[in-house]
Amino acid sequence: xxxxxxxxxxxxxxxxxxxxxxxxPDMELAAVFTRRAPETVKILTETAKVCRVDxxxxxxxxxxxxxxxxxxxxxxxxxxxxxxxWFNVVDSFDTHARIPEHFENVxxxxxxxxxxxxxxxxxxxxxxxxxxxxxxxILTNGKDYTFWGKGVSQGHSDAIRxxxxxxxxxQYTIPVESALxxxxxxxxxxxxxxxxxxxxxxxxxxxxxxxxxxxxxIKTMPNYFDEYDTTVHFISxxxxxxxxxxxxxxxxxxxxxxxxxxxxxxxxxxxxxKLDSNPEFTSSxxxxxxxxxYRMNKEGQKGCKTVFDVAPAYLSVLDxxxxxxxxx
Amino acid sequence: xxxxxxxxxxxxxxxxxxxxxxxxPDMELAAVFTRRAPETVKILTETAKVCRVDxxxxxxxxxxxxxxxxxxxxxxxxxxxxxxxWFNVVDSFDTHARIPEHFENVxxxxxxxxxxxxxxxxxxxxxxxxxxxxxxxILTNGKDYTFWGKGVSQGHSDAIRxxxxxxxxxQYTIPVESALxxxxxxxxxxxxxxxxxxxxxxxxxxxxxxxxxxxxxIKTMPNYFDEYDTTVHFISxxxxxxxxxxxxxxxxxxxxxxxxxxxxxxxxxxxxxKLDSNPEFTSSxxxxxxxxxYRMNKEGQKGCKTVFDVAPAYLSVLDxxxxxxxxx
Numbered sequence: 001x002x003x004x005x006x007x008x009x010x011x012x013x014x015x016x017x018x019x020x021x022x023x024x025p026d027m028e029l030a031a032v033f034t035r036r037a038p039e040t041v042k043i044l045t046e047t048a049k050v051c052r053v054d055x056x057x058x059x060x061x062x063x064x065x066x067x068x069x070x071x072x073x074x075x076x077x078x079x080x081x082x083x084x085x086w087f088n089v090v091d092s093f094d095t096h097a098r099i100p101e102h103f104e105n106v107x108x109x110x111x112x113x114x115x116x117x118x119x120x121x122x123x124x125x126x127x128x129x130x131x132x133x134x135x136x137x138i139l140t141n142g143k144d145y146t147f148w149g150k151g152v153s154q155g156h157s158d159a160i161r162x163x164x165x166x167x168x169x170x171q172y173t174i175p176v177e178s179a180l181x182x183x184x185x186x187x188x189x190x191x192x193x194x195x196x197x198x199x200x201x202x203x204x205x206x207x208x209x210x211x212x213x214x215x216x217x218i219k220t221m222p223n224y225f226d227e228y229d230t231t232v233h234f235i236s237x238x239x240x241x242x243x244x245x246x247x248x249x250x251x252x253x254x255x256x257x258x259x260x261x262x263x264x265x266x267x268x269x270x271x272x273x274k275l276d277s278n279p280e281f282t283s284s285x286x287x288x289x290x291x292x293x294y295r296m297n298k299e300g301q302k303g304c305k306t307v308f309d310v311a312p313a314y315l316s317v318l319d320x321x322x323x324x325x326x327x328x
Numbered sequence: 329x330x331x332x333x334x335x336x337x338x339x340x341x342x343x344x345x346x347x348x349x350x351x352x353p354d355m356e357l358a359a360v361f362t363r364r365a366p367e368t369v370k371i372l373t374e375t376a377k378v379c380r381v382d383x384x385x386x387x388x389x390x391x392x393x394x395x396x397x398x399x400x401x402x403x404x405x406x407x408x409x410x411x412x413x414w415f416n417v418v419d420s421f422d423t424h425a426r427i428p429e430h431f432e433n434v435x436x437x438x439x440x441x442x443x444x445x446x447x448x449x450x451x452x453x454x455x456x457x458x459x460x461x462x463x464x465x466i467l468t469n470g471k472d473y474t475f476w477g478k479g480v481s482q483g484h485s486d487a488i489r490x491x492x493x494x495x496x497x498x499q500y501t502i503p504v505e506s507a508l509x510x511x512x513x514x515x516x517x518x519x520x521x522x523x524x525x526x527x528x529x530x531x532x533x534x535x536x537x538x539x540x541x542x543x544x545x546i547k548t549m550p551n552y553f554d555e556y557d558t559t560v561h562f563i564s565x566x567x568x569x570x571x572x573x574x575x576x577x578x579x580x581x582x583x584x585x586x587x588x589x590x591x592x593x594x595x596x597x598x599x600x601x602k603l604d605s606n607p608e609f610t611s612s613x614x615x616x617x618x619x620x621x622y623r624m625n626k627e628g629q630k631g632c633k634t635v636f637d638v639a640p641a642y643l644s645v646l647d648x649x650x651x652x653x654x655x656x
């Protein structure tokens with residue numbers, strides 16, 4: 001029998017989850033839940049329903065895992081603890097500073113209801129976190145580096161679009177190649193924000209807008225751009241739509257460290273991602289963890305988990321003997 | 329209280345384990361067990377004992393985890409099931425075709441004795457296996473590639489040294505850069521053995537030996553060299569000792585795959601290692617899994633496990649709250 005998945009929220013991530021379910025034959029999409037009027041929401045899966053959010057509770061016996069596709073700022077802190085009352089859930093909560101608090105809230109609700117809630121799943125937090133953790137456990141005497149990009153930062157793109165006179169815009173975060181190379185050589189450099197990443201902006205200005213002022217406002221924007229070397233290109237809406245409509249991303253997690261009785265040997269562990277579609281890759285990770293949530297709960301586990309708490313085998317459609325034979 | 333480690337066998341791997349324990353403050357080396365006369369074996373750790381192998385059973389209350397440092401061909405198939413009667417054990421069994429059989433033997437003995445035995449730990453099998461598995465679970469529609477090197481292959485070096493007229497020698501396995509690049513670009517190439525790796529040999533010939541014959545014997549050796557482009561350099565023993573005494577290794581695990589409703593997006597996941605010392609890195613992985621074996625057994629778990637069965641958090645000296653705060 002298939003694992004029956006619900007999708008809570010149907011934006012980029014929700015659509016990515018729908019596509020990922022198609023790539024996992026042991027799963028099926030049962031329903032999409034939306035705050036919009038259900039009849040206005042068109043989904044790709046013919047066999048699945050579109051429902052109102054408030055219908056979810058009544059469908060608790062029809063869904064094995066609910067995947068939470070809302071935002072980290074206001075949706076997930078409320079929704080994940082709420083829906084784990086009725087379902088196993090997976091979310092991609094990524095507000096780093098609030099993870100401990102979110103974990104506590106989900107753990108309390110999940111422990112009471114007897115469900116499994118896996119939080120902060122995706123690639124960062126998620127696969128990058130896992131690789132940082134494994135590398136730290138192996139090379140205890142070492143140094144961590146995370147580089148992001150080349151990819152679109154939604155937050156920085158939004159910040160550009162809020163500037164007066166800007167009609168549209170997109171921002172790419174780009175790792176500095178020479179910094180990456182130094183880290184890969186095990187040189188353990190101390191790197192400032194500016195030395196690790198550059199920022200490149202493609203901006204569509206409103207007619208008659210003061211381009212010099214816009215460029216200056218971007219480059220000096222506190223927290224977002226002032227600590228980086230930023231390039232600004234003014235282009236037409238047509239060019240933006242044609243050349244910058246994708247949501248690529250990626251990055252590098254590198255740890256270098258020493259072993260030997262006198263720390264005489266160096267090692268470098270590197271994990272990297274090159275992603276055409278950030279939401280679809282995130283979704284692919286989440287769906288594998290939905291399988292884990294389902295299986296762990298079937299075994300009687302409950303409470304809040306993160307990627308650190310999930311034995312890798314739970315993610316795979318293969319059983320233990322197949323994994324040992326084909327992938328070990 | 330520290331986790332008390334025993335080392336069974338004191339070769340390159342055993343010495344690596346000893347160094348790795350020094351880098352993990354929650355562990356201590358209790359004893360090294362050797363088939364040699366204990367008084368002839370000098371170890372680095374002043375507080376640890378050197379004992380005969382047959383003394384191990386009597387020390388079962390003094391050691392929490394026994395790390396098996398014998399060879400996969402003849403030692404581990406016998407030793408790991410034997411010592412898991414008395415100890416939690418970790419081994420680095422790497423004879424791929426015999427892993428299912430080894431798993432069964434260790435699982436039977438460990439289940440009966442109530443211990444945890446983690447087998448096939450290291451980097452391949454080990455961290456490479458884990459990365460293959462995670463990447464397969466995420467990108468279900470994709471293709472796997474493993475490249476090894478640049479590094480010393482012990483088996484190929486031994487094969488060279490068995491040739492008549494060869495005094496000493498070392499073989500490096502080297503990934504073909506253009507193949508790596510094609511894989512990284514997501515081109516999903518079909519690659520023969522020759523297209524993936526080249527082999528470079530440094531050979532010390534005996535005085536008066538027929539160098540052309542030796543070179544030909546190497547290059548045409550079935551299974552080892554005949555399917556590869558091989559370069560042979562004749563050098564002096566002094567040069568070999570000076571320039572080729574290390575045991576570096578490493579490699580790349582790459583999976584590329586498609587997502588999207590119509591497989592319209594490509595992604596590449598890459599994990600790579602660059603290691604100055606193959607046995608010391610392998611040891612660092614094993615010691616982290618020794619911590620896991622100890623903790624899992626404390627929780628009441630027993631039986632044979634592989635890296636697929638061990639939740640990542642068990643490897644880290646940090647607790648769950650610390651991991652979530654600092655590494656998620």
